Amino acid sequence: MFTTTTNDYFYNISINDEWIWVPVPWAWWQVIQLIFAIIGIMGNMVVMVVIFWPKRPRRSSTDTLIGALAVADFLTSIFIIPHPTVARYPDNTWGKIFCKVVQCPTFRVTSACASIITLTTMSVERLVAVRFPFWFRRFFSPNRTSVAVIAIWVLSVLINSWGLYTVHVVNGECVHSLPVGFHRFYGVLIFLVQYALPVVVMIVANLWAIFTLRQRRATALRKAQTHILHMLLIVVITFVVTRTPIQVTFFLYNLGVVDFKYIFGPTYSSFVVLGFVNFCINPFIYAAKVPNFRRAVDDIKRSLRACRLDHDDHDFHPVFALKQEDEECAQ
Template identity: 55%
Template sequence: MDRDWQNISRNDAWVWKPFAWEWWICIQLVLAIVGLLGNLLVMLVIFWPGRRRCATDTLIGALAVADFLTSIFIIPHPIVDMYPDTNAARFYCKIVHTSTLMWISICASIFTLTTISVEKLIAVRYPVWFQRLSTPKRATIAIVCIWIVAFGINTRSLYARYVSNGKCLSSKHSVALFIGVALFLVEYVLPVSVTVIAHVWTICVLRRRRVTALRKAQSLVLQMLLIVVITFIICWTPDQFGFLVFNLGIVPATYLFSPLYRCFVILAFANSCVNPFIYAARIPKFRKALKDMFMRKSGNRGIHSLSAGEGEGAYGNVVSSAQS
């Protein structure tokens, strides 16, 4: 009877690993806090009541929301060492242990950035068509679709993980290899390729423009977005390629616990908090909007668009000048 009671207690017990403040944990916490505060300011500037927004502003706000959620999910937390054989443990294994929510928000951030790049290309290449069809409402629909796709791609953990003998196990190696390579192509190679092509195409179109005001306004937005894209590539490339070679079996499992991989992960997490600094450095209207917001000047409508060039609404007024 005592032995059965001990087995039940052991099977129903959660065993947590001792939490240690390693150097990467401390840096990760700092990045999470900076990402939370920075992206919160971006969301306040864009979604402040009474402030008008264009489609690009809505997408940039959605990018800030995705990065804000990512910052929440990268906050360090204790790790389970032994799981009980319960439904709660299986749920924790599938959702928390696999960082599913974090990867959903990261995937949404990547796809939103890709959408912004394509939207910018369409605005420059087909200005009249873009002005007629581009609205914040349609941008919101695109954002909802992006999150649905991000959720669908990352639900693999709902069936690929399970609890066995107190451990949270993954799927078979062949399945894990296929999923790892597929995610590398879908979440990294495809978005980066589309984004780079869209920016190169946009630059080529802008060079042929003769309307000085139009080129100046659109070039300011393009420069800012280009910096965001380059930063994303720099931050995520080492981590993505490192995880790819691990899935391919080129490096041993100990690589995932090495200082080099820790550095790659920290660099990837840094991407969730750098965009607000880019906006502040490259967009005077963003700095002015922050100042006015803290000074309670939310009624100022002269700075209504974050993605605008100097003195123009993002694409609405700028594109109108292209029709004349």
């Protein structure tokens, strides 16, 4: 059992057995972080309901990927909710779990990684649909896309589960057992795998798809595909704008260019808040750019007001897929 002291560090700290908890100070950036978390939870929940609505048995590969992106962003929004931190951990099972999973934080980085890889896969899926339609019908069936989503989550867990093995409770503190040099090397590797490479793939895939469409004669399919690509391009640009500052800053920190104290400064806190925008903005982009999404929300609202799920007077088609592509994949 620990007792409080007059030191400012332990002011207003609650003690529970061997735990020493530090309450959330609710700085400006934590308040904004909570607001973004709430918006992300509510917005992505709407997307999940629209995609996985029980009376929508037909889901395209695009629907499945956007639904998977909403799930990843929904979970990330939950994990970014500010919570009390621990000043001293007990050397027991619960202390070790909190250190490895929450303080590390394994859950948040895993769901964020899944979101990034899913968005990258969406860009590739759109390129294949436009440039290689035969391959699209072969490799991006709804069932195979679902398997790809599972593979994305497995890969995300493997990439970010290092904290389960390298973070330990030592003398009441949550510390990394890896050498500083290896930790920085791993940080650079994560930057390349979870940011640099996905950004290159997303930009190249979207630009290639748009260039391909511009070479074709004007048709209804081309117009519809261009519309979907523009929506996805906005999502990608939003990702780049909101995630670049924090990713580059942390990359420079791992290279030793940025001092450790900078990580706790107001500028870095601003970059953190900007990065959280990425996990709550997509539902608003869908609502603004995809009429089918707005109609699907209206259909569900009417079904709920009628207190029934068997809204038979509506044909629940895939939300984000194009009718022509959907018909080709069904053959």
